[in-house]
Each structure stands twice: as C-alpha cells, then as structure tokens.
Amino acid sequence: MAGGVGAPRPRAQAQTSAQPRRRRHQAASLPIDVIAAIVARSDPATLVRCAATCGDMRGRVADPGFRLRLRHADHRFVPSLLRGLLLGDRESTYRNDDPLDMYLLDATAGSLRRAAESFAPGEDGEPLELYMPLSAREGLVLVRDGDLHVCNLATGRFETLPPEPEFGGLCVLLVGDGEDAGGGAVGRPFQVVKASLVLEEKHRRLVVQTFSSELGTWGPCTEIRTPQIHGRNLHGYSQALRIRPLVAGGAVHWLCFTDTAAYVLKLRVRSAAAAPPRLAVTKLPERFPYNGGRFSNNGWWWWIRHLLVTMAPGGSPAVLVADKDKISAWTQSKHSARWNQQPQVVIECKAISRFLGNVVGEERERQHMRNWHSEQATNLVGFAERSGVVLIKLYDCFFWLDLQSKQIVSCFLDPSIRDKNVYCPYEMDISNWVPSFSAASL
Structure with a gap:
C-alpha cells in the first residue's frame, strides 16, 4: 500500500551481516x-x-x-571498636576495697552513664561491681579491690587471680588469641605483667613477674639489669615507669623519666613455657621535653603531657607531647629505629578550638578556652590501640583525636567530668565483629 506502514520484521530478520548479534558476557566473580x-x-x-x-x-x-x-x-585502625572511656569519682580513689562509682563515657551515644547500666550483669544477675580499673584490652578489664580480677564486661564474667607479687609496681593486661584453650571464665587467654623499675645506685633493674591464665599461676620473678638507665626518680614520683603503657607488636612499652633523661622500655613477654622476658631500652633525644606534668598526692595524674601511641596501624611506638599550643609526636626512623631529633606537629590547639566552636558556639568556646589557657593543661588521657584514637581532656571537655586523619572527630562536654578520674579507654573485643550463625543458616 502506497504511503502505508509495512509490517514489522522479526528482530533477528532486521539484523544484517554488518551488524552481528552481541554476545552476552557474564560478569566475572571474585x-x-x-x-x-x-x-x-x-x-x-x-x-x-x-x-x-x-x-x-x-x-x-x-x-x-x-x-x-x-x-x-594490624594494617588498619578501626575507630568503631572504641566503646568509650571508663571514669570514676575522684573521692573513691582512696577506697580500693569498695566498688567505685564507675561511669562509661559512651563514644557512640555521646553520653555519660553508670557502668552498671552499660554492661552485662554479673553471673548472679546483679549489676557488675567494678573496682579500680588498671588496664583494659580486647574487651577485658583488669581491676583491683585488694585482689586482682579480670572482667569480661560483655558477658559479666570475671576471673580472680591468685595473690599478686608483693613488690610494688604497675600491672598491664595482655590478651591472647584463642577463645577456648586457656580462656578460663572470661573466654580469652590472658597474661598480667607486673613490673617495677628499681633505680638503686649499684643495682639498677627491672623487676618483672607474669601471671598466665593458661597455667593459673604467677611465674617466677625475673630481674633484668638496666645499667643504661641513668639518674634518679623525679621529685614526688615513687616509680620511674609512667602509667598508660602501650602494647604494640606483642610487647609492652613504658615511658621512663628520671631526673637526667627520658627513656622508652620495651618488654617482650613470652608464653608461659618459653624463655624469660627480654628488655630493650632506648633513650629519647636530649631535646625531648619531659620534666613536667603535675602529679596528685594519691598517685593519679591530674593532667598528662606525654602518651605512648602508634601513629600508624602496626607501626613503631611514638610519644605524643602536649603543650598549650599544640600536640606533637616524637617518632622513630623507619630505617634505623632511632628517635628523630625533631617532633612533628599532630594538631594545633586552634584546630581543637574551632571544632569546639562548631559544636557549642563561639561564646561557650571562648569561655572554655579561657579556662583551658588559665590551667595550661592539655591532658592526654589515653590511647585506644585498636581504634587509633587519642582521648584528650580539656577542662570539662573530652575530645576524640583520630591519629589516622589527625583530626578531631568527636567531643563531649559535661561539667561533672571535671572532678572525675580517668582510668582507661574500653574497646570491645574484635571478635564482636563476627555475627553468630546457627548451623541451619550456614
């Protein structure tokens, strides 16, 4: 028909030899x-x-x-593992044998809550009574109430250790890998290392004793000579080792300050049946600023200018130093492991101030900054090793500093925290990443 529309041809018929049919390719899968x-x-x-x-x-x-x-x-930090910060009322510090009024500064909710409301109850169904926390790692917390206990705050279960060594010292919790063998009541094998640095004139030594959950007992007391450490304890300090040790690369690291120099001690603790612990000591540069930082009468820091961290996941230890203008990092050379002679700036206090202003407004920011500068105290209260977060206290504000980005990522303001002791960051066990599946779901 003239001017008419022809009947449509089948699609296969419409293709010519110049237009071959396209082949469908299935996407490759990993x-x-x-x-x-x-x-x-x-x-x-x-x-x-x-x-x-x-x-x-x-x-x-x-x-x-x-x-x-x-x-x-160890190739990345995971900020979401940081559950929060354990705090306690300052007046409770004198009552080691009584439960503390413990609080969790929740990193996710940005709220201050009693610890009993934040964690699982004990095995008797009652709220878990927390005493003075000494160390926390991988979801476990080491506390003291006369005896030492290791608590799993996710399950409410705890394990009481045998009487600890009589020498005075600092205790550090190390957590192992397994979940069954040697896990005991808390579900994970662990070690508690107690250490004391003795700076006697003719017999300088590190005294170490380790508890193993796999053996259920304290190992032998070991004395490691430290003639390379010079000087005496700083005035007002009963212990040259500083609180807030770092566990990195399977070793415990402490800052050590004497009246003549600053050092970093690295203690590698072997398994219960292996060789005795090994110690390495490195001296910090002469220009390293260490002869400062107030110390309270009851043995707790009112503010801390120095903190051991790792600047990168799985990296070497570095020392953060805070002053009223900035937070700097003293790092080690990647090639020689020697300490660099100059620090690098991590963040300036002006950047912290700007973050605070964005949260609370310029007027309250100015008020807080006046209080901050009057005290000249930038308090480095803890480092969350899995999360890569440094916790900073300024007057009645807490800030979360992400070392990966060198940025403040969160802050919390509450006048009630001004008079509270800061104990340690609490990070959840990395196994809590993993969902539970029944056999039918696999």
Whole structure:
C-alpha cells in the first residue's frame, strides 16, 4: 500500500551481516577467599552485610581462623571498636576495697552513664561491681579491690587471680588469641605483667613477674639489669615507669623519666613455657621535653603531657607531647629505629578550638578556652590501640583525636567530668565483629 506502514520484521530478520548479534558476557566473580580477605580489612558493618549475602560467606565468617585473621590484622585502625572511656569519682580513689562509682563515657551515644547500666550483669544477675580499673584490652578489664580480677564486661564474667607479687609496681593486661584453650571464665587467654623499675645506685633493674591464665599461676620473678638507665626518680614520683603503657607488636612499652633523661622500655613477654622476658631500652633525644606534668598526692595524674601511641596501624611506638599550643609526636626512623631529633606537629590547639566552636558556639568556646589557657593543661588521657584514637581532656571537655586523619572527630562536654578520674579507654573485643550463625543458616 502506497504511503502505508509495512509490517514489522522479526528482530533477528532486521539484523544484517554488518551488524552481528552481541554476545552476552557474564560478569566475572571474585573467589570467596579473596572476598574474605577484603572483608577482613573492612569495618564491622561491611562484614555483617557481606555475611548476609550467602551461606558460603557466612561459613567463612564463622570460621575461627577468620577471627584469628581479624585479631592479627594490624594494617588498619578501626575507630568503631572504641566503646568509650571508663571514669570514676575522684573521692573513691582512696577506697580500693569498695566498688567505685564507675561511669562509661559512651563514644557512640555521646553520653555519660553508670557502668552498671552499660554492661552485662554479673553471673548472679546483679549489676557488675567494678573496682579500680588498671588496664583494659580486647574487651577485658583488669581491676583491683585488694585482689586482682579480670572482667569480661560483655558477658559479666570475671576471673580472680591468685595473690599478686608483693613488690610494688604497675600491672598491664595482655590478651591472647584463642577463645577456648586457656580462656578460663572470661573466654580469652590472658597474661598480667607486673613490673617495677628499681633505680638503686649499684643495682639498677627491672623487676618483672607474669601471671598466665593458661597455667593459673604467677611465674617466677625475673630481674633484668638496666645499667643504661641513668639518674634518679623525679621529685614526688615513687616509680620511674609512667602509667598508660602501650602494647604494640606483642610487647609492652613504658615511658621512663628520671631526673637526667627520658627513656622508652620495651618488654617482650613470652608464653608461659618459653624463655624469660627480654628488655630493650632506648633513650629519647636530649631535646625531648619531659620534666613536667603535675602529679596528685594519691598517685593519679591530674593532667598528662606525654602518651605512648602508634601513629600508624602496626607501626613503631611514638610519644605524643602536649603543650598549650599544640600536640606533637616524637617518632622513630623507619630505617634505623632511632628517635628523630625533631617532633612533628599532630594538631594545633586552634584546630581543637574551632571544632569546639562548631559544636557549642563561639561564646561557650571562648569561655572554655579561657579556662583551658588559665590551667595550661592539655591532658592526654589515653590511647585506644585498636581504634587509633587519642582521648584528650580539656577542662570539662573530652575530645576524640583520630591519629589516622589527625583530626578531631568527636567531643563531649559535661561539667561533672571535671572532678572525675580517668582510668582507661574500653574497646570491645574484635571478635564482636563476627555475627553468630546457627548451623541451619550456614
């Protein structure tokens, strides 16, 4: 028909030899092992979403070997592991045998709550009574009430240690990898290291004794000679080792200040059946500013200018130093492991002030900064080793400093925290990344 519309041809008929049919290609998929390796480098939310995709992935995530990989993954910080900061009323410090009025400054909710309301109850169903926290790591907390106890705040279970060594010293909690063997009541194997640096003129030594949950007993007392440490304890200090040790690379690191020099001690503690602990001592540069920082009469810092950290995941120890203008880091050379002679600026206090102004407004910012400068106290209260977060206290404000970005990422203001003791950051166990699956879901 003239001017008419012809009947449509079938699609296959319409194609010519010059236009060959397109082939459909199926998108290539990654092997499950590669996906699991990628997920192990992600964050908890990504891990859960990936585990929900298929049974094979849920099986990989539920594998104990996968949890071990997470614990050994020192190639990144995971800020979401930081649950908060443990605080206590200052007047309770004198009552070591009574439960403290303990609080958790919640890193997620930005609220201050009693610890009994934040954690699981004890095995008797009653709120868990917390005493003076000494050290926290991987979801476990070491506390003292005359005896030493290790508590799992996620389950409310705790283990009481045998009587500790009689010498005075600092206690550090180290947490192992397994969840069954040697885990005891708290579900994870652990060690408690007690150490004291004795600076006698003719017999300088580090005294060390270690408790192992796998053996259920304290090991032998070891004395390691330290002739390379010179000087005496600073005036007003009964112990040359500073509180807030760092656990990195499987070793415990302490700052040590004498009246003539500053040092970093690195103690590598072996397993219960292995060789005795090994000690390495390095001297900080002559220009390192250490002869400062007030000390309270009852043995707690009112403010802390120095803090051991790692600037990068799995990196070497560095020392943060705070003054009224900035926070700087004294770091080690990557090639020689010697301390660099000049610090690097991590963050200026003006940047902290700007963050505060964005949160509370310029007027309250100016008020807080006047209080801050009158005290000239930038208090470095703790380092969350898995999260890579430094906790800073300025007057009645807490700030979260992310070392990866060198930025303030959060802050909390409450006048009630001004007179509270700061004990330690509390990070959840990295195994809490992993969802629980029944056999039917795999």
